[in-house]
Amino acid sequence: MTTERPVRVLLAILGLDQHEAGAFAVATLLRDAGMEVLYLGRFATPEIVVDAALEEDADIIGLSCHSWEYLYYLDELFELLHGREISTPVVVGGSVIGRDDENEIHAKGVAATFGPSSDANEIARQIRSLAEARGA
Amino acid sequence: MAERRTQSGIPLKPFYTAADVSPGGDDDASRERMGDPGVYPFTRGRMSSPRRRDSWIQQELSGEGTPRRSNEQFHQLIARGARGLDVIGDAPTMSSMDPDHPLARHAVGNTGVSICRFRDFEDLYAGLPLDELTLSHSLPPGAYAIAALHRIARRRGFDPKQLRGSTILLPAYCEDCSYQIHMPYELRMRLALDAVEFAATEMPRFHAFLEDTYYISDGGLNSIEEMALGFVEIREIVRALIRRGIDVDSFAPRIAILVNCRMDLFEEVAKIRATRRIFARMMREEFGAKDPRSWSCAITAHTSGLSLTMAQPINNVARGAVQGLALALAGVQAVEISCFDEAYRTPSHDSHMVSLRTQQIVQLEAGADRVADPLGGSYLVESLTDELEHRIVAMVAEIESLGTLEQVCDSGWFRRLFQQAMTRRAKAIQDGSETQVGVNAFKIPEDEDQLLRDHSESKIAPCRERIDEIRQFKQDRDAGAVAEHFARVREAGAASGINLIEPIADALEADLTQGEIAGALRLGVGEAYDPLRQMEPPVG
Numbered sequence: 001m002t003t004e005r006p007v008r009v010l011l012a013i014l015g016l017d018q019h020e021a022g023a024f025a026v027a028t029l030l031r032d033a034g035m036e037v038l039y040l041g042r043f044a045t046p047e048i049v050v051d052a053a054l055e056e057d058a059d060i061i062g063l064s065c066h067s068w069e070y071l072y073y074l075d076e077l078f079e080l081l082h083g084r085e086i087s088t089p090v091v092v093g094g095s096v097i098g099r100d101d102e103n104e105i106h107a108k109g110v111a112a113t114f115g116p117s118s119d120a121n122e123i124a125r126q127i128r129s130l131a132e133a134r135g136a
Numbered sequence: 137m138a139e140r141r142t143q144s145g146i147p148l149k150p151f152y153t154a155a156d157v158s159p160g161g162d163d164d165a166s167r168e169r170m171g172d173p174g175v176y177p178f179t180r181g182r183m184s185s186p187r188r189r190d191s192w193i194q195q196e197l198s199g200e201g202t203p204r205r206s207n208e209q210f211h212q213l214i215a216r217g218a219r220g221l222d223v224i225g226d227a228p229t230m231s232s233m234d235p236d237h238p239l240a241r242h243a244v245g246n247t248g249v250s251i252c253r254f255r256d257f258e259d260l261y262a263g264l265p266l267d268e269l270t271l272s273h274s275l276p277p278g279a280y281a282i283a284a285l286h287r288i289a290r291r292r293g294f295d296p297k298q299l300r301g302s303t304i305l306l307p308a309y310c311e312d313c314s315y316q317i318h319m320p321y322e323l324r325m326r327l328a329l330d331a332v333e334f335a336a337t338e339m340p341r342f343h344a345f346l347e348d349t350y351y352i353s354d355g356g357l358n359s360i361e362e363m364a365l366g367f368v369e370i371r372e373i374v375r376a377l378i379r380r381g382i383d384v385d386s387f388a389p390r391i392a393i394l395v396n397c398r399m400d401l402f403e404e405v406a407k408i409r410a411t412r413r414i415f416a417r418m419m420r421e422e423f424g425a426k427d428p429r430s431w432s433c434a435i436t437a438h439t440s441g442l443s444l445t446m447a448q449p450i451n452n453v454a455r456g457a458v459q460g461l462a463l464a465l466a467g468v469q470a471v472e473i474s475c476f477d478e479a480y481r482t483p484s485h486d487s488h489m490v491s492l493r494t495q496q497i498v499q500l501e502a503g504a505d506r507v508a509d510p511l512g513g514s515y516l517v518e519s520l521t522d523e524l525e526h527r528i529v530a531m532v533a534e535i536e537s538l539g540t541l542e543q544v545c546d547s548g549w550f551r552r553l554f555q556q557a558m559t560r561r562a563k564a565i566q567d568g569s570e571t572q573v574g575v576n577a578f579k580i581p582e583d584e585d586q587l588l589r590d591h592s593e594s595k596i597a598p599c600r601e602r603i604d605e606i607r608q609f610k611q612d613r614d615a616g617a618v619a620e621h622f623a624r625v626r627e628a629g630a631a632s633g634i635n636l637i638e639p640i641a642d643a644l645e646a647d648l649t650q651g652e653i654a655g656a657l658r659l660g661v662g663e664a665y666d667p668l669r670q671m672e673p674p675v676g
Contacts, residue, residue, distance in 0.1 A: 016227035016243045018315050021355045021442075024555050025562030042316065043239060043668060067227060068595055072242040095446065096480055098593035099582070116479075117447050117575045120566045 007035040007131040010058035012044035014073040019066035019095075022116070026064060026093055026123065033124035046077040053088050059131035065094030071101065078109050089130045093123070143400035143570070144358035146523050152515035158522060169413070169522075173467070173508035177416035178432040179409050179521065180509035181467040191505060192463070193270050193470035194495040195220035196488050197438065199249035201599050203259035206249040210264060212485060216492050220270030220301075222438075222472055223260065224248040224482065229275065230315040234651035235599075235606045238670045245599030247482055251275065252606065252651060254644040257284035266294045270470065271301030272436075274348070276310055277317065277327045278303025280650050282335055282344055283641035302343035302392055302436070303331065308369045308541055309352045312551040318667035321542045323629070323657060327636060329376055334637040336387040343392040343434065345373065350396040350438045355554055356561030359407040360524065362396055364531035365550070367414065371532070372541045374423055384423050388430030391415075392469070397439045397459045404459070405511055406520035408435055408466035414525055436470035437463045442561070444479040448574035448585055449592040452476040456494050464504035465511050471495055477592040486591065606649070610674065613647040619675040621646040622656050629660020648674075 009030055011023055020042065027037045038056050040048065053061050061077075063070055070092060077090065092105060093114035102113050112126050140148040149156070158169055171177055174184025195218050198209045210221050224230075226248040228240035234252045235244045244250050251257065261271070266289055273281040281303050289296045307324035310317055317324070335344030347370050353362035370391065378384055393411060397404050415433040419425040439459035444452045456473040463471050473494050475487035483491070498504050511517045538544045564570035571577050574585075621643040628639040636657070643653050652674055655665040665673045 015241075016231055016233070016239055018227065018231070019355075020313075020555075021558040021562070024558040028559045028562070029566070045239070067243060067247050068598075069227075069242040072598070098446075098480065098595075099589075100593070115446065116565075117445075117579070 005036075007059050007128055008038065008056065009035055009060045009062050009127060009131075010038050010040065010049065010053050010056060011062040011064060012040035012049050012052075013042050013064050014044050014046070014049070015067070015069035016043070017065060017067040017069050018042050020064075022066060022094055023064035026062065026114075029120045030124060030127065033121075033128070035124070035127070046073055046080050049077060050080045050084065050086065053086065054084075058088055059134060060127055061088050061090045062127075063090065063092045063094075065092060066096055068096060070094070071105070074105060074108050074110065087134065089134060091127060091130065093118070142359075142403040142520070143398055144360045144403060144524075144527075146403070146520065146527070152519055154515060156515050157518040170512070170518075173512075174432075176420065176428065176431055177413045179413040180512045182412070182432045182434065182469065184508060191499050192468055192495075193220040193436075194218055194492060194499075195222050195270065195272065195470060195472055196475070196483065196491050197222045197224050197274065197472050198483065198488065199224045199226075200482055200596050201245040201249065202602055203249055203251060203256040204262075205245075207260055207262050207264075209485070209488075210260075213488060213492070214264075214269070216489055217496060218492055220272060220470055221264075222272035222274055224274040226250050227315070228252075229650070232277075232317045232319075232650055232654035234649045234671075235603045236610070237651060237666070237668075239668055241600075241603065242598050244602050246596040250599060250602050252649040253609065253647065254284055254287070257281070257644075258288055261285075261288060266292065267298040269300070271299070272346075272470075273301065273303045274351070276304050276306050276315065277324065277331070278305055278344060278346075279327045279331045279637060279640055280644070280653070282331050282339065282342070283637050284644055286338060286637075287641050287645060296339050297341065299339050299342050302346035302394075304346050304348040304351060304394065305331065305373070306348055306351060306369070308372065308545055309365065309550055312545070313352050313355055313554045317654065318663075319654070319658060320661060320663060321545055323661050325373075325376065325542075327657075328373060329380065330636045332373065332377060332387055332390075333380065333382060334635055336382065336390070340390070343390050345387060345391045346394055346436075347391070348394045350394050352554075353396045354440055354442045356442065356557035356559075357554070358557070359396075359398070359400075359403055360527045360531055361553065361557065363407060363411055363414075363524075363528045364535065366393060366395075367418070367528065367532045368535050368541065370415075371418070371536075378423065384419070384425045385427040385430050388419055388423070388425050389427060392434035392436060394436045394438060395468075397437045397463055399440070399443045399455060399458065401458060401462045402516055402520060403524070404462045405466040406517055406524050408437075408463075408468060409509075409517070409521045410525040410528060411435065413521070414528060435466075435468045436472075437468050438472045439463075439474045441474045441478050443572075444474055444476070445572060445575050446479045446592070448580065449476050449479065449588045451574050452479065453490055453494070456491055457498065460494050460498045461502065461504055464498050464502075467505070467509055476588065480592055481594070481596060484591070484594065609647075610649070615675075617646040618648055618652075621648050622652060622673065622675050625653055625656040626660045629657040
């Protein structure tokens with residue numbers, strides 16, 4: 001991947017989870033790290049996310065969660081991504097990702113997970129390296 | 137060493153002396169500032185003698201799954217010593233959407249109770265002594281709960297005039313933080329005003345006017361911002377009710393504020409004391425209330441969910457104890473301590489009990505409420521009370537100078553404030569300027585962090601059978617009655633000068649759902665039935 005354009009992260013909250021604190025925090029830290037963040041906002045569905053990822057040529061799909069809805073939407077999301085042969089890495093950040101969930105969603109295909117205790121630099125580093133690996 | 141500050145940014149001295157507080161004494165100026173407990177301006181508390189004060193109402197936020205499951209939770213809480221209930225809806229309920237909405241499919245009953253019908257409210261309150269309990273409803277907008285509760289009380293032979301409890305309103309802020317209900321400002325405000333006006337005569341002991349500053353502040357607003365926004369909304373509602381020709385003393389005694397309680401112990405105590413003083417002055421001096429009961433604001437509190445951590449969840453028990461102590465020292469009318477698993481989920485049976493027991497220990501063993509306002513006269517607390525009062529009042533004036541509340545809301549000013557606060561708070565945890573034990577200080581390796589972890593991370597499954605149940609219910613009900621009441625609510629929404637509570641109550645009794653009623657009201661004011669455009673009205 002060239003360094004011509006900044007890493008572009010699509011950020012969304014799925015379903016009726018309306019807590020945005022984590023999404024705003026992550027959007028800010030990624031922008032501070034020089035990335036471009038497209039925040040889709042609340043009430044997103046897997047269809048909306050996949051369409052936007054294609055349209056915006058996102059390097060990363062980021063999901064923020066403060067309810068368990070994401071666990072069920074992930075299946076729908078990966079089905080759509082696979083069906084349309086899209087390999088954009090999906091990362092999930094949120095306050096409700098338990099240890100068991102982490103294993104489960106990695107098995108589903110999630111590339112990285114972050115929680116409220118994650119270090120800001122580490123979040124940015126991992127997202128950048130996922131984006132670069134994809135472009136390589 | 138960095139300058140020490142309170143959580144809201146007030147600089148702190150190494151220690152405080154008499155020189156830091158306005159002189160006390162028996163002169164008029166001192167009495168106007170402080171007064172005794174139970175006396176204007178109620179800085180030191182709403183009630184004077186311990187006998188009149190009674191203890192605070194000990195309750196816990198609850199609700200999960202179906203209304204029947206939540207009703208079981210209520211009965212368990214009461215059996216454990218709770219004296220009030222506070223019910224929270226799941227995400228669809230909080231968004232005025234029915235379980236059969238496509239976007240609700242993974243969200244039914246797993247972050248609160250699923251409520252959308254009259255019979256849901258009946259199931260929720262089944263077997264409860266409605267005239268003995270305080271029934272708080274974190275179910276915005278409050279119009280549905282007020283309408284349903286009023287009718288259920290009558291059906292079950294209780295006098296609605298004896299009902300106690302509250303509903304949250306949030307007309308100004310609900311679109312911008314947490315649960316958006318997709319209604320325009322004017323409709324949100326009308327629902328709030330109609331609920332307060334209705335309850336003022338029909339349910340006079342019920343706090344239909346609960347200003348919930350917890351709800352708006354737990355994304356990261358500080359104490360000053362929290363109360364400034366609360367007062368801005370209270371002032372707007374009071375002015376609008378007075379413009380309707382309603383006597384201020386008919387509703388003001390029933391205004392209550394549900395405040396947040398963060399971890400900054402002395403600032404939170406001072407905030408509550410300052411809030412009482414600001415409220416009393418505002419009601420007497422500005423709005424001309426004559427009844428002393430209109431001057432003293434009932435304050436209820438919920439401890440900050442944002443202060444809880446998923447790491448080392450047992451630490452949350454200690455946090456709850458400190459916050460519960462702060463609230464007992466400040467003197468409030470009701471308390472809910474967020475439970476140790478609430479960083480992850482709506483509380484479990486066991487965590488409910490720990491939070492209730494924490495309240496009981498603070499009250500009965502520590503004796504924190506034996507005298508009114510035990511911190512009154514503390515140089516620090518009095519100084520902070522004055523400083524918070526000044527800063528809150530100044531921020532209210534600043535917001536009111538920006539335009540009408542509708543203009544300020546629609547301009548996105550509050551949305552930006554909420555967003556900035558969330559970002560600011562996350563940065564403070566990241567850079568360590570705000571300490572959170574177990575997160576940015578005293579972390580332990582994941583594999584050593586076991587105590588209560590499994591318990592705290594147990595999930596609540598979405599209640600999918602409820603989606604089928606509601607679909608079936610909609611097919612089986614009396615279509616003629618549904619059509620008639622849908623049209624009535626829609627017309628009432630379009631007309632002005634009609635109180636919406638009666639048409640909403642009639643519609644609920646005719647088996648219209650909350651999602652449908654919200655949609656009919658939206659159509660009445662020229663908005664889309666379903667803002668997400670995935671549902672059709674029940675009638676053409």
